[in-house]
Amino acid sequence: KAGVTQTPRYLIKTRGQQVTLSCSPISGHRSVSWYQQTPGQGLQFLFEYFSETQRNKGNFPGRFSGRQFSNSRSEMNVSTLELGDSALYLCASTRLAGGDTGELFFGEGSRLTVL
Amino acid sequence: TQLLEQSPQFLSIQEGENLTVYCNSSSVFSSLQWYRQEPGEGPVLLVTVVTGGEVKKLKRLTFQFGDARKDSSLHITAAQPGDTGLYLCAGGRGAQKLVFGQGTRLTINP
Numbered sequence: 001k002a003g004v005t006q007t008p009r010y011l012i013k014t015r016g017q018q019v020t021l022s023c024s025p026i027s028g029h030r031s032v033s034w035y036q037q038t039p040g041q042g043l044q045f046l047f048e049y050f051s052e053t054q055r056n057k058g059n060f061p062g063r064f065s066g067r068q069f070s071n072s073r074s075e076m077n078v079s080t081l082e083l084g085d086s087a088l089y090l091c092a093s094t095r096l097a098g099g100d101t102g103e104l105f106f107g108e109g110s111r112l113t114v115l
Numbered sequence: 116t117q118l119l120e121q122s123p124q125f126l127s128i129q130e131g132e133n134l135t136v137y138c139n140s141s142s143v144f145s146s147l148q149w150y151r152q153e154p155g156e157g158p159v160l161l162v163t164v165v166t167g168g169e170v171k172k173l174k175r176l177t178f179q180f181g182d183a184r185k186d187s188s189l190h191i192t193a194a195q196p197g198d199t200g201l202y203l204c205a206g207g208r209g210a211q212k213l214v215f216g217q218g219t220r221l222t223i224n225p
């Protein structure tokens with residue numbers, strides 16, 4: 001079956017702009033999590049959505065937001081971009097919400113560069 | 116402060132050598148996962164360990180969960196160039212989200 005699909009794969013923005021990233025989970029998976037990956041910090045959890053509701057949220061400023069649609073597709077938005085927001089943004093899906101032993105299925109990521 | 120510390124952060128060895136990567140924490144985890152990430156791709160799950168002292172083998176890879184469930188190790192025997200990648204450990208604590216280490220970037224030279 002098709003894996004997790006993230007779009008766009010690459011994008012370049014300038015400071016102050018906003019960006020929207022999209023994630024389509026594996027069919028049947030209702031939980032979508034977003035992570036920010038940078039060389040210095042590794043994978044940092046942003047938020048998790050399950051059945052259109054935010055279930056968990058990481059320690060990121062309010063400029064980072066997300067939502068999930070009824071078909072489980074998810075979007076994340078970053079407003080007023082800063083240079084430090086340059087990173088690989090990874091989306092992961094699982095069949096169930098929470099649960100620490102479940103496998104996360106990751107997409108290939110969206111690489112954001114802020115100039 | 117990183118909840119999960121991985122060491123070493125970078126490792127470059129020759130094909131055929133053995134290596135061990137460590138994942139340490141002062142916190143107890145109910146489970147520990149290891150992922151491998153190759154360039155241009157997302158992480159892929161290798162193994163999940165849930166019991167203190169548990170050992171799991173995946174071909175030439177051996178994973179161990181510490182008795183106190185605060186640490187884990189990944190040992191690779193006779194490393195091959197195909198083992199090259201970023202190895203990530205991730206700890207789970209009940210309903211809370213997985214916490215990832217910063218990763219170990221492994222390069223196996225032919």
